[in-house]
Amino acid sequence: MLDQLFKKKPVLLLFILFPLLCGSIMMPETDFLEDSQVIPGKLEFIRDSVRFEVTGTIPIESVLSPKNPKVNILFKSSENSLLFEELELTKNVSYYSYSKEFVLAYEPWMEGAFLEVQFFQGKKAQEEPYQKKVLARGVITTPLLAKVGKVNFDEPIPQVGLFISTGVMDTDLSRSKEFLIKFDAGSSSIKMNSANAQVIADLKNFLTENSSVLSFKITGVQSPENAEGSSSKLGMDRAEAVNKLLKESNITIRDSLIEVTSRWNDWFDFRLLLREYEKISTQRKDQFYAVLLDEADYQTQAQGLRKITGFNQVAGDLFPSLRAAKIEVVAKPLPGLNQAQSLVLQKALEQSTASSELDMADWAIAGETTPRLEDKAKIYSKMTELFRSVIPYNNLAVVKMRLAQRTLDQETKDLLWKEANDLLYQAAKIDTNPYVLHNQGQIMVLQGKTWEAYKKLSDASVLTRNEDFLKYNESLRGALDILRGDYKLATLRFDYDYTEPKEFFNKGLAYYLSKDFSNASLSFEESVMAGRNYGYGFYGLALIAAQSGQAEVALLQLDRAIHASELLYQKALVDPIFEELRSSEEFFQIFRPATSEKED
Template sequence: MAKLMPEYEYLKETKLLPTKLQYHRDSVKFEVSGEIPVLSVLLPRNPKLKLVFKHSDKIIDLGWLELNKGVSSYTYKSSYSFVYKPWMDTAILELQFFQGKKESDLPYEVKILARGVITSPLLAKVGKAQANEPIPAVGMYIPTGLLDVDLMQSKSFSFYFSPGESEFSPSLKSNREEIEALQRFLIANPSIESFKITGIQSPEREEGRDSRLGNDRAQALSQYLLANKIILDSSRMDVTSRWNDWFDFRLLLREYTDLSTSQRDTYYDILLNGDPYESQREALSRLASFPKVSRALYPRLRVAKLEVSARPVQGLNAQESQRLQKALAGDGLNSELSMLDWALAGETSPRLEDKDKIYIKMTELFRTALPYNNLAVVKMRQAQRSLIVTERDSLLLRAEVLLRQAERIEASPYILHNLGQILVLKGEYWEAYKKLSDATTLTRREDFLKINESLRGALDIIRGDYKLATLRFDYEYSEPKDFFNKGLAYYMAKDYANATLFFEESVFARRDYGYGFYGLAMVAAASNQKEVALIHLTKAIDSNEVLYQKALVDPIFEELRSSQEFFEIFRKGE
């Protein structure tokens, strides 16, 4: 009877450090070590070890490992580094053991050390258009100064309710002040993009134990705003509620100053452990500081939150618009429109095609940086919409030429930012980073820095400076991509509490975006919460085809792939 051999006779003690291959600063670096046992005087015979990293049609031959013979074993330890390529996402790192006097192409024993490469930093959103995803707006127009039409204004307002009540009281001092602030905001920004009202209820006993209260509060606020003509159009209003959810409590906890760092970490450990809501409530109630914290924060959860996104509206009057159309049809020299009129017309035109015509004409009439820069932004955004690679590359090249012309006329942070964004789209991250850094030094405008620094932060993630990346996002955001990038920075820095918070904010900003759920799945997998990871991963792949394909091969979820439940969530979408 043949003797049954163990799965690995000679490669059992091989170790890989780190245990999974990871992308870091454009490279993959790791160490392979171990020992080959000496079984007898004759075995193994002439041992050799070879390491290869291979795909179906590509291979990196990493060569032979040096073996050091001892009394009871051969030992080996070697370090490797190579530049990451996209095909490596599904490649296999394989250690091959050869022995015998004769050379052989077939190894005696083979051990797969790793499958694929963890490329979480490359999830950072830097403006690249992906199939089946909304086209991201890239580039920054130089504004006229009369309005910030390219920059959406977003603001949140909180309206309070009595314990357990859903009747809205506009006479309450805090609500009256919020209504006045909302009216001032809408006067300054009358072009409404969206309203979102979220009804929230506190965990207090007076607030009840069902989900109706939060929804009733949201509906009550909505009806008041419409009835009093503070909001005129209900079609852009999204009314929702949250119940049995610690998200808003965690937001308040982040700003609460009467806890030490270790005490706050204890709260986050409970709130992020994946346990059911009631179990977390019981765990919180056992904390010595909780009575004081709950007294301070619970009343602030008896609210309906209103989030408004709007733009200022300003442009040419009817007579000036007629002059503009005649000027566009002719040579424009005697249009009686000033340079500012032309710039305002371009700024307020909603269609790229119209902006294109206006800025082209402006480059003929005025030698200033504004039309060259703004025309370049038009070309960049047209490139984002092109499905033809050659056309997209041509538009980006045209945009870069225009920006170089603008740069020769005037030093501007907008021009440097746009050059940096083009370099990002071309994958030249280091050169892009230098442009964006130079742009930051030229202005202190917060609306500019908010966009420029968020892109720098995304590049910090890709470049491996994770702690620095977390500092870049010190601005109020409303876009899901910015919340996701901020969460990703904290995730890569292994600060899972803050990562969870901002991934959740990405989800709340837009549930069908997908990336926030994927981030939450990564945190759950890192915390060994397999069931929670599967729940979030299901939502991520249901909303995004790119994430569907990535999840199938991402080494982060390698342990999950050994379960039947993992493949069930993919079958649902087939």
Template sequence: MFNRLFFKTILFFITALLLNSCGSRIVPESNFLESSSVSPSKLAFQRDSISFEISGEIPIVSALSPKNPKIEISLRGSERILDLGELNLQKQVGKYIYKGDYKIKYEPWMESSVLEALFFQGKNMENPTEKKILAKGVITTPLLAKVGKVSPDEPIPQVGLFIPTGSMDKDLSRYAEFSILFLEGSSKVENLKQNETALDSLKKFILLFPSISSIKITGTQSPELAEGRNSKLGMDRANAALNYLKSSNLIFEDSLIEVSSRWNDWFDFRLLLRDYDKLSTQKKDQFYSILLNGKDYQAQSRELRGISGFDQVSTDLFPKLRSAKIEILSKPLPGLNQEQAAKLKEALAGTGLNSGLSQIEWAIAGESSPRLEDKEEIYSKMTELYRSVIPYNNLAVVKMRQAQRTLHPNRKAILWEEANRLLEQAARIENNPYVLHNQGQILVLQGHAWEAYKKLSDASVLTKNEDFIKSNESLRGALDILRGDYKLATLRFQYQYADPKDFFNKGLAYFMSGDYANASLSFEESVTAGRSYGYGYYGLALIAAESGQKEVVMIHLKAAIDASEVLYQKALIDPEFEEVRETQEFFEIFRPEIEN
């Protein structure tokens, strides 16, 4: 740790000394490059190039007039120098004038380079007699767009889109009711056969549908006098039923449980009456006409007792109201059930061709497996069994994500190549948007942004799936930023996001298009979505630099460089912060703090 901090300190001072020394002139008394200037004053990456114009004039004044003047332009980095050639000097009355337009293809080393003018005169054309730095560094803000590349000290970006089966999104919830019965006037759970049967049935239901959404336990009591004249008995029964479940080794999250009671309410009686088969339809209608007449409980009770046959109905149904009703809403765990999982294990072991599993069951198994190694095994087997786009595409995504996790460039290239072959096979089977998206993603990672954009554009017209379109358009928007189509990029991000990366790209699109208000909102959203993700802070620092708010720049810049080594290195050379780089405050936030 100490060595890393010490190295950063030395690097900072060397960079500062180098940039200052580059501005010194070999012949102080001459100043022939004084009027030399570059437009724009800060070099900037645009699409894939750097464009600028150099102009100026050299005075011709008596003895100080230069002899055989020549001006050469170079772009100088720490390890490379790009010779941009000699400027054409045109002699006019009392001066030479010059102007040169340049457009050079951007390369990564240029980000920390300096643009220099070198002045030669006389017979010695090997060593310049004067130098002038016209610009320091290149603004590469568009290259901050997040397109899936892995960077040091940052979370590995998730790349590639699996073709979903849809089973993970379906509502597979199931509802079930169980009743625990009590003796008249009691809230003690008895060892009744009905209760044992209800508990066994409940356990079997939970085994099939273990992902519980809610549990509602409602204590009820019959209209009999021994059942009491308040709702305390019903609530006691509900709590007793809950304790009965817990004592039977059934554990539920407290937040899922709702315990309540009903009293002086014919609702449960009405439900029981619906399935009661000892009454004719006409007789049931007599009961329902009273139960639904809107009168209070006591009035309805008197009218019900006036119906012939009520005594028999009450004898049969009232005991069922001495209960606690347990209502469960639950769904199965994602993936295969136990029987299907056993078949899958048999098939993967090679003891059966597919062991009776359907293609959709294979696909669900792959989709629900959390580990890439398991997905790889399942999808590889599927390519042997089915000529389908799903296993080829999804196995390619596995390869892409494995490539993201390796530090070896050769291994990464091999995995990308394997993924591309699988995607080509998938494309031969079906013209599929997911396949096109994944081909585009690999091209992006390989540095072929223009070819990638064509693939992503083709993919966007093949489906109306909202989740796919959101992912595809966000990547297209990032490429629009790289391509310099900033206004178009802002249109790509009109979706609801949760990932700080997408918020940052959205903010970057607005920033590059000059809409700082929306850029600030998006960068703030990026910070809110992930405070350890430093790019949102870096974006806010860029906006503050544009408005000259130096103190705000420092606050956001410190948060950014604390979160990311990449941003630490970038901030040291980013021309966007040139106005604050020479300040003591800037030095303070980069000075390493060594703790004992």
């Protein structure tokens, strides 16, 4: 019956037999790239290059398989690609083998590139590979996270360059003074007699000379006399009356600085007056102090004082001064030149003169205390005409460096760097100065001349033991040590007390790259505490969590990092360190809110 069926429908016979025939005569396709691998398994930036080795074998199944074998390596991204020379194949009994080491000068496009091995066989002119396999995706560029002063568009502009300071901004110029407004016995009404009027005039003069007020306290006090009452209300009323008088006298102090209070049943103010009282002997004063310092209550001390010979005379002289409100001010002058000096300075800036009534210290103080870079430039530029000194050349160069930080136009930036370098060259001709060397090194860093910069910074550190200078110079050296691959050495550079999140981050990065994850974690946490909106500290903590296999923690820290920085957002998407995390839905979930926010 089957014979009849197949005779009538031969196509049906072919349909049934075809799978069986195929199973007996067709071999499964050979995976010629199965053994192909890259060492290390993830490409990594080290000392300005990417180094790796590609190895593998190609099986030989018969004398005809494979025919004209060829292996190529392709390194490709959406922006660029490198196709390397054909790998040399060594023929063995049952396989071909290949192995080659590669050293590539790192370029930014490589961070998101993939490394692919391609196998060709058959016709020699064949263009499309018979098989291909991705060996690695991306390049680990963690050292390039080191903060060296470069500007990123979504981050605060880093401060670069070190001014040579006069020290005026760091000097504690604060001074304190007391002013006493007196009242009649039992009264809280102020009489503007000549004495009180003079107090207000003296207070105005003090605040004119010291216009930066640090604290301002008004304390109402009252004497132990019966006429002064038996409660603290009088003292507070006096304090409030003085506060009102000051406002009526156009003495304006920020409310947040003013403290209004009172003292009652307290011998503190009497003790202060007694210290300057000269109508009794030192021995008699000691008797008073013995009572005032015995820590008894107010009434017990009052009884003890009255028993001392001469108390009535002392009370008669000192108690009237306790019917008062005391104004205690702590203030300092604004840094910089006074009004007369400022007028002379302005005149000198407007004229083409080679001399000045102000000395170099005055000019340096003016430049240091002027907030705007444009004004600093005018002052330091004029100083180069008036004085042969490192200070104006160095400081004008720093102004140029900071102006370069503010422009996005590379041509303008390059021009400002050139002008700054020219000024630093002139400064170096005058004297060998660590600040000049540091600034020359900083410009080289921004220009990508890492190795030349390191030499300048190293020379600068040798010239001074100034702690503040070394703190900044060594931190920049440490960042360069990271870029140069000297991670252990880099950890030694950050042995200073920092406040900036970027310094803590660089310190953590040095520890992380030297495999000291405990200290790295501490430093990254300090970076987070110093600036929660900075983002890089969170990224560092994500790196450590990913390294230790803590996926949930890594995702949590990464979420915080990418929402703080667009650069970190883009980097996390290609960073090979997070390659395993990218296979999870949770990884891409943390990016979705950020995407929707950008679309809004």
